[in-house]
Amino acid sequence: MAGEEPIVSGMASRYANALFELASEQNAIDSVAADLGRFNGLVEESADLKRLVRSPVFSSEEQTKAVTAVLERAGIGGIAANFIKLAAHNRRLFAVGDMIAAFTALVAKARGQASAEVTAAQPLSDDNLNVLKDSLKSATGKDVSLNVKVDPSLIGGLIVKIGSRMIDASLKTKLQSIKIAMKEVG
Structure with missing residues (x-):
């Protein structure tokens, strides 16, 4: 279309x-x-x-x-x-x-599902995957299939990409934000 x-x-x-x-x-x-x-x-x-x-x-x-x-x-x-x-x-x-x-x-x-790319700092347990799927389903209104990758450099947390949206809740990004904020103050 x-x-x-x-x-x-x-x-x-x-x-x-x-x-x-x-x-x-x-x-x-x-x-x-x-x-x-x-x-x-x-x-x-x-x-x-x-x-x-x-x-x-x-x-x-x-x-x-x-x-x-x-x-x-x-x-x-x-x-x-x-x-x-x-x-x-x-x-x-x-x-x-x-x-x-x-x-x-x-x-x-x-x-009729949504597809999400998930990058995690460590492998996710089945319970964590189910919680993530449920959360994404409630946010999108669709069943969500997950493509999970592991990237230890994230230190902790997740990066979730679904469609054109990205949610970066990784510890690496949070630490970088703090570092930038401290440089601006100092």
């Missing part, structure tokens, strides 16, 4: 849209979303896998071979595995996190 902002744009969007169409045709959106979420979790947990995914040093063949082994070991197959292997083969593995986030946003939109 005219005037409507796209959820995502660029290369990640093209890959995510193609994957979403394929998963829709095969009635596999839920399984693909679950597999991509598991792969994203593996990348977040493993420094070696994160390096493999992000580093331009590895060749397409090396990335494809390594990712294939990781996917097999994690029990991720089908459309999601083929998608990740294709990204590796096309030298786009560095953007797979953005592709997964874009796919998640498309799934959320199709379900």
Whole structure:
């Protein structure tokens, strides 16, 4: 529709849209979303896998071979595995996190949900995730799917991005604000 902002744009969007169409045709959106979420979790947990995914040093063949082994070991197959292997083969593995986030946003939109990117200083417990989902649901009036990343540099707290809104309640930002305020006073 005219005037409507796209959820995502660029290369990640093209890959995510193609994957979403394929998963829709095969009635596999839920399984693909679950597999991509598991792969994203593996990348977040493993420094070696994160390096493999992000580093331009590895060749397409090396990335494809390594990712294939990781996917097999994690029990991720089908459309999601083929998608990740294709990204590796096309030298786009560095953007797979953005592709997964874009796919998640498309799934959320199709379900009438909102999609939120949450960055936390440490992994969130299931109770914390449920409280956050409930809070965001009451604020937006929609069910909210969460894409959670961990960034220890935040020290504490959260950064939540939902649509065009961002709420930064991280300790890092609060400390920076105090530092700036103290410089102005002194």
